[in-house]
Amino acid sequence: MRHAMATAEVGDDVYGEDPTVLKLQQLAAKAMGKEAAIWVPSGTMGNLSAVLAHCHERGSEAIVGDESHVYQYEAGGMSCLGGVAFNVIPTDLNGELPLEALSAAIRPDDQHCARTALICLENSHNRCGGSVLSLEYMQQVKALADAKGLAVHLDGARVFNAAVALGVHVSAIAHLVTSVQFCLSKGLGAPAGSMVAGPKHFIDRVHRLRKMLGGGMRQVGVLAAPGILALERMSRRLAEDHYNARYLAQELSKTPHVDINLDLVHTNIVVFRLLKSSQLTVEDLVDALQQHGILCLPFRGGVRLVTHNDVSAEDCKQAIVAIRSLLEFARAIKFNGTGNSHANGAVSNEAFALKAYE
Ligand SMILES: Cc1ncc(COP(=O)(O)O)c(C=O)c1O
Incomplete structure (x- = not known):
């Protein structure tokens, strides 16, 4: 990875001119089976920008588990910086948000209530000891979200670990959510960086938010190069x-x-x-x-x-x-x-x- 960093072809990524970043973004979108993907400096910024992109109307609400990383360890950024209300529900031991609680947490379309915009899942689940959500469970959450017109964001910091545990291609997991954030660091071993993948119009919004949050970086191909190795080799x-x-x-x-x-x-x-x-x-x-x-x-x-x-x-x-x-x-x-x-x-x-x- 250090060699890849030293020899990376670079350009100015704020202008979309870094070939190594562009290649990584294409590879990530393909791996996830999504229209587009964008590099971000950290998993926290990936989750933050994704949630703000989904909950773009200030005062809207994201349903999150009480043991989720977005709720426990991301400094409340979504509320503080984006005006997003957390609707916190209990997390089962295996990382699932019980479907009944999830369904009950969705607000009616009523002037008294915040507007529910998003459900956040985590797979594998950090605070639940790296446990994995099954595809069947995720399919049920997707069905509920579709029926209610909600988006689902997956904190997939370790989604490649989840895919290996389930014995499926990672796109089978990503297919069940609107957007996914995954870390190139952690188990994939890159020094830094995460990817957010989803529909093109959504990634365009994340791109603007990344800039707003200070995550637009110049010759960042030096970090994308080990990211490509992380994605292509380390995931195996x-x-x-x-x-x-x-x-x-x-x-x-x-x-x-x-x-x-x-x-x-x-x-x-x-x-x-x-x-x-x-x-x-x-x-x-x-x-x-x-x-x-x-x-x-x-x-x-x-x-x-x-x-x-x-x-x-x-x-x-x-x-x-x-x-x-x-x-x-x-x-x-x-x-x-x-x-x-x-x-x-x-x-x-x-x-x-x-x-x-x-
Ligand atoms: C599940 C999960 N999501 C997000 C993150 C945040 O990643 P980062 O440390 O790159 O901001 C972590 C970090 O441990 C994590 O475990």
Whole structure:
């Protein structure tokens, strides 16, 4: 990717003259089966510009899940910058917005109500541990939206992971929504950038909004070039990440003092919880793993692991050894006052500063 960046043919993309950006946009539109696509600097700007393009009448409303990225992690930009009201409904464990709640959330055409303009879905679903919405479910949402004259926007930051998990071409997912945002970074490994794809008139609107938001950039072919590799090559290797994530999840399910719902591990994200019996807090485990070069996050009361191009099967084996050793060590300190690490000595006592139990 660095080589592609260094050798990229570039032009001024504000004037639509960057050949590498134009090529990426064509490839993205084709991959999604949409009329047009546009490069944006981040997933957040992609979602923001797409939602503002759909909800162009100020005071209109977007139905979003309470666990969705657009609602939880995008700084309320749609309300703040676009005058879009969020109509927030509960999210099921697997990332679905229950159809009944969705249907009930759509406002009547009444002067007292904000005008419902949009339904936002997320696939795969970040806060639901990378779980995947089925095509059947998405088809039902589309039918509801069509019947009510609403658009559907998909936050498909990881839509290629969803496609691999479902065993379908990504266009089969995109076909069920009006617009889709997907990230070239994250699992696809590009340093930056996202794409928004949809009907031509909609992408024209997103283009103007991108400019308004400061996302019109000049020789941005240096970022589109790795984006092309992300789209064409990296999307083909995601099954390996899913395999590694499955391995992690299965081993964790056999690890004492760990709780994990294997039914929700569909893609490259693994979320597990520590039982009280572990004698360890999530934060201490995350800190200790970091000292062993294993980077993960405290997440919704548990620990979130993500597999990607730079995490090998061997790395996953070592992560499991480290987690088990740390758990054993924590209990040994609690109950014996001393911690001798087992598991091939993978974890040294000194490296594991268990602040809470000193
Ligand atoms: C589901 C989802 N949507 C959107 C984004 C935003 O992407 P970015 O960080 O590029 O703004 C993320 C980032 O983690 C995400 O997980």
